[in-house]
Amino acid sequence: MVRTLTRRARATIGVAVAAAALAACGGSDADGDGGAVRLTISANAVLDGKNTEEAAWIEDWVIPAFEEEQRAAGVEVDVEFEPSGVDDEQFKTRLALDLQAGSGPDIMTLDGIWVGEFAQAGYLEPLPASAQPGGWDGWEQIPEAVQQLAAYDEQLYGIPWGTDGRVLFYNQELFAQAGLPAEWQPTSWAELLDAAEALGELDGVTPIQLNAGTAMGEATTMQGLLPLLAGAGEPIHDGTGWTGASQGLVAALGLYQDVYGGGLGDPVLQQETQGRDRSFQKFADDEIGILVEGDYFWRSVINPEGGTAPMEDRDDTVGWALIPAETPGAGVEGRDFASMSGGSVRAVNPASDQAELAYELLTFMNSAEAITAAAQDSARITAREDVNATVLADDPMLSFIADEVLPLTTFRPPLAEYPQVSVLLQEATGAVAAGDRTPAEAADEYAAGLGEVAGGAG
């Protein structure tokens, strides 16, 4: 009895030792591939899905061109793209978890608004001299305001590669049916509501889609509440403190009440998990009259070529207009119109084994040649003025954003508390849209929440 057990014990120990040895060998697998240096690029983009043109550009242009260039210099590089096609919040969570564990891609695409909190956490490091202004000549082409997308505490942490702006998109066919003009530009919220009322007469048409609630995430804040708040004359952060339950906030929430309480919007859609995608599809199906969105909607959603909700007759049917202030001149700095802008930034992972080469790839990806290639097939507003001058000429919508919207736009404060403030604003809009709170009540709840996350209003 004792003997068999001992033998079994020996066998067990043998297996355990073998397993441990195997596990130890596992680490060496990564060194395969003929000694090539490996770099990975990650972005929330995937072929035939979210941001497909960015994915196609990275896979078909950046990777071959960079590998070619390095091969000419005698370095064998193997660049890989890690695609992703999820909500931005999910992408951010995954990226933060990777970075926290000291892993993650070598180069990543970030929303400019994440730069502050990532930098504070030590997930990003300031650019080395070779990529700073003076070391890299590309910065001369990037306007000051756009540079701020990649800045935190007066340090640059990455390179911005594009920006955007928010407008009202409207369906000219539905406008014609409702007896509204094809060239439309409301100059106050009242005029916006008047047009919505007229659209409400049509069967099976939701007059206006103004994002509300937490299910839409940042899209609620960025193309819902913040442009309205700016149109009511108040920035969300005035440089010293956050805006609390102010008159402007109550007015902006009041517009939500007018839209969703007045049957001009679909409150249920705002709460559905896939509500934003569904609103896109409904707009493409001529079921939504007016929709507030960024130029992303034009480029990547209703684009007949490669959009996620393609609209064959986009160029003939879809019109756009500036988002009006509450009344003319009531906007921030006395403006008649308002918008919000954001943008993406590419940065290098400080934990990268190949940081030097990764920075080379980063500047390569932001060279005039590369950015032109990215914007060639599907125009977009890039960070580089030299590229914009050539690629935007053919697209009236994007030229409109670059010429009319960017001069009057505002950016979000790059502060670590911003994401939580944003969620509070989303909750406030959601409560008003669902009819659970009056604008004043929702504003007070927001202000109370603000006290918890950011020490109160300034």
Add this chain to the structure above:
Amino acid sequence: MPADAAGLGRARAAAFVAPALLLIAGFLVFPALWTIYLGMTDYRLTGLAAAEPAFTGLDNVRRALDEDQFTHSLGLTLQFVVGSAVLGQALLGFAIAWLLRERHGALRRLVEALVLLAWILPGSVVAFLWIALLDREDGTLNALLGTPGTAWLVEHPMAAIIVFNIWRGTAFSMMLYAAALSSVPPSQLETARLAGASSWQQLRDVVLPRIRGHVLTNLLLISLWTFNDFTPFLLTNGGPGDETEIMPVFVYKTALFNGELGYGAALSVLMLLVNLVIALVYVRLLRAREAAS
């Protein structure tokens, strides 16, 4: 019974147990203690507190107990457990097992296969099927009931995930009860029948006393599973608003979406305590039963 049945001696016995203990220490005890520690910090996923978390003691626990969100979430979780596990899965599982107890052949196999299928399909696949079923515009359920435009997951979110979880988890109760029922001696049922007992009387006086232990074990297991179940998140994302934010979803959203890892860890510890209470209640009931018999 001799003290050393295997004849190993203290040292060799310890050597045998050591690997298992090391694994438990490394993968269970250490993470649990680490979670308790994290729960006492303001550790975050991003921002300054990610780089230098500060020790905050019991602040997180105090915050949880003060916040409506925590009690709200706990209340939803209890609804979810009682509705879908204790009442739904257990009763439906027993009913199916009872109705099928004397049947053999194609019908029984078909019913069992269908119920089991719901249990063995991967969660993400099942979630996709249910989203399609409950869809507002092209959903199968709306087509069947003739209620176009009803957004079930928005208008009746709790009911939707409770029904979903009943459908999903009934198989376990059904199988456990089927096994339990086959352990009831046919002779006793026969005797009861000869004495003129109705079906209900047979169930109450012959079957239930024999399978009470199985019932309690089943309830213990499915309550704990349901309490910790994350699948409803795939259907509703915890929404609309926070109407289906059961504990696992609440912890996930707090820790990962809001990035409050420290607070999330504290919530996990509280959740573990609630689990322990549930387990203790059932184990007590089981003990009381054993002592009685």
